[in-house]
Amino acid sequence: MSVNKFSLEGRVALITGGCQGLGLVFAKALAEAGAAVAVTSRDEAKAADAARQLREETGRPALGVAVDVTDSRQVGRMAEETAQALGRIDILINNAGINVRKPILEYDEESWDLVQSTNLKAPFLCAKAVVPYMIKQQYGRIINMSSMLGTAALAERSAYCSSKGGLIQLTKVMALEWAGHNITANAVCPGPFATDLNKVVMNNPEANQFFLDHLAIKRWGNPDELTGLIIYLASEASSFMTGSSVVIDGGWTAE
Structure with missing residues (x-):
């Protein structure tokens, strides 16, 4: 296989939660591979700063978009703004996520809804907003950031495990529905990575x-x-490759 198969020259990637942690790492990697990138945050200033940083470090076009990915109207504007500014959307990485750690009997409804909305509803909304652009161009790549805890459980992570398991199933449905438009959908299931989200554990x-x-x-x-x-x-x-879930977890789920 030619290494040119890995080039993202001429592609446009949209990464939710792309202004910090894994999302920012992904955005930089995709830009270095040739893509123009759009990164999102609820904080407009943070989104603008991340885009500026990406432009300076990679020399590639980068756009910062302020959006609440659990709000369908804002998500629609996000997709439209990205497509207008960068010309198209080829790659969607549903990366925004949250975790609230509590035993089930102490888990409040508000926390449950927040985790489900951010980790499962938001990827649904973002794909629904972005895929029409992909269908029009007959090309797309959707990458949903699930977790090894979508396949293996851990105590005090009821909402997180449920949302990430649901995202794996949602990914499979996306793959089946959009394969005819040359759109693939796959899930990445990371294990323990040294990110801000995991500092409380580390x-x-x-x-x-x-x-x-x-x-x-x-x-x-x-x-x-x-x-x-x-x-x-x-x-x-x-x-x-479509409809797959790839676990990358340092061997945790191999036991």
């Missing part, structure tokens, strides 16, 4: 050791270790 010695004990590689993942998979799924190289 900074707790007992909890951190629990995680290390379950990792065959005996360390947390580096966010950069996800970028090769992201570029593959976003590129022509993965043209025959």
Whole structure:
């Protein structure tokens, strides 16, 4: 296979939650592979700063979009703004996510709804807004960021596990419905990566050791270790792959 299959030259990628953590890492990797990128945040200033940083570091076009991805009207404006500013949308990475850790009997309805809306409803809304552009151009790549906890459970993560498991199933339906338009949909299921979302665990010695004990590689993942998979799924190289869920978790779920 030619390495040109991995080039994203001429492509446009939209990454939700792309202004920090894994999302910003993905945006930079896609830009370095040749794509123009749009990154989103609820905070307009944060979105603008992230886009400026991406332009300076990669030399590629970058757009910052302020949006609440759980609001269908704002999501529609996000897709329209991205398409107008960058010309098209080829790649959608549904990366925005949240986790609230509580035992089931202590889990309040508001927290449950927040996790489900952010982790499951938002990818549905974003795909629904973006896919018409992909259908028009008869090309698209959808990458849904699920989790190893969409396939394996962990105590005190009821809403998170449920939402990420649901996202895997949603990905399969997307793949079936849009394959005829040359649109693929796949889910990435990371294990423990050293991100801001996981700092509360990493900074707790007992909890951190629990995680290390379950990792065959005996360390947390580096966010950069996800970028090769992201570029593959976003590129022509993965043209025959759709409806799949790829676990990348340092061996946690191999047990």
